[in-house]
Amino acid sequence: MDAKQLKQQAAQAALEFIEPNTIVGVGTGSTVNYFIDALATMKDDIAGAVSSSEASTQRLQEHGIEVIELNHTADIPVYVDGADEITAHLQMIKGGGGALTREKVIAAVAKRFVCIADESKLVDVLGRFPLPVEVLPMARSYVAREIVKLGGDPVWREGFVTDNGNLILDIHNLTILEPMKLEQQLNNIVGVVTNGLFAQRGADIALIASASGVDQRHAD
Ligand SMILES: O=C(CO)[C@H](O)[C@H](O)COP(=O)(O)O
Numbered sequence: 001m002d003a004k005q006l007k008q009q010a011a012q013a014a015l016e017f018i019e020p021n022t023i024v025g026v027g028t029g030s031t032v033n034y035f036i037d038a039l040a041t042m043k044d045d046i047a048g049a050v051s052s053s054e055a056s057t058q059r060l061q062e063h064g065i066e067v068i069e070l071n072h073t074a075d076i077p078v079y080v081d082g083a084d085e086i087t088a089h090l091q092m093i094k095g096g097g098g099a100l101t102r103e104k105v106i107a108a109v110a111k112r113f114v115c116i117a118d119e120s121k122l123v124d125v126l127g128r129f130p131l132p133v134e135v136l137p138m139a140r141s142y143v144a145r146e147i148v149k150l151g152g153d154p155v156w157r158e159g160f161v162t163d164n165g166n167l168i169l170d171i172h173n174l175t176i177l178e179p180m181k182l183e184q185q186l187n188n189i190v191g192v193v194t195n196g197l198f199a200q201r202g203a204d205i206a207l208i209a210s211a212s213g214v215d216q217r218h219a220d
Pocket of ligand 1: 099
C-alpha cells in the first residue's frame with residue numbers, strides 16, 4: 001500500500017468522529033485534502049466547516065461545503081488535521097504547509113483534535129522534521145538570532161508567505177526532549193506569531209494508517 005492510500009485510509013476513518021449537524025474544523029495538507037473529499041460525501045449532514053487555510057477553503061467550497069468564519073462560531077466539536085511528526089503522547093510538529101497559526105487557533109477552539117496520518121509520521125522524539133515558526137516579516141532576523149541562542153538552526157523559507165502575510169523560519173537540528181517548554185520559549189520571542197509545536201494542545205485522538213489498518217490512539 002502506498003503513502004497516498006494510507007493517507008486516504010486515515011482520512012476516511014476520521015468521518016466516524018464527525019457529529020451530525022455540527023461545524024467541522026478542517027486542517028491543511030495532503031492528508032486533509034483526502035479528508036475534505038471524504039467529508040463531501042456527508043456534506044448534507046454537517047452544518048459547514050471552519051477552515052485553517054485558503055487552500056482548504058478552496059477545496060471545501062469546490063465540494064459545495066459551506067465555509068464559516070471562526071468568529072461566527074464558538075462550537076467546533078471536532079477538528080481534523082494532519083501532522084508532520086507525532087509522538088505516542090500525541091504531541092506534534094505541524095506547519096509543513098505553513099498553516100500552523102490558523103491550525104493552532106482552530107485546535108484551541110475545538111473540543112476534540114483528531115489527527116490523521118500515515119505511520120511514517122510516528123516518531124519517538126520530535127525534531128527530525130524542521131520545526132516551522134511563523135514570524136512577522138520585520139522581525140525575521142531578530143527572531144532567527146534568538147532561535148540560534150536556543151540551540152536551533154533557523155532557515156528562512158524564502159519565497160513563502162503565509163495566509164496571514166507573515167514569513168516562516170524552519171528550525172533544523174533540534175532534538176525536542178521538552179516540547180512544552182520549547183513551545184513556550186519560542187512563543188515568548190517578540191515577533192513570533194506562533195510555532196508548529198502542538199504540545200500544550202496536542203491531539204486527543206490519532207488515526208494512524210499502516211498496511212495492517214488504521215490504529216486508533218488516545219491521548220494519555
Ligand atoms: O501542518 C500541516 C500544514 O500546515 C499539515 O498538517 C502537515 O504539514 C502534514 O501535511 P501532509 O498531510 O501533507 O503530510
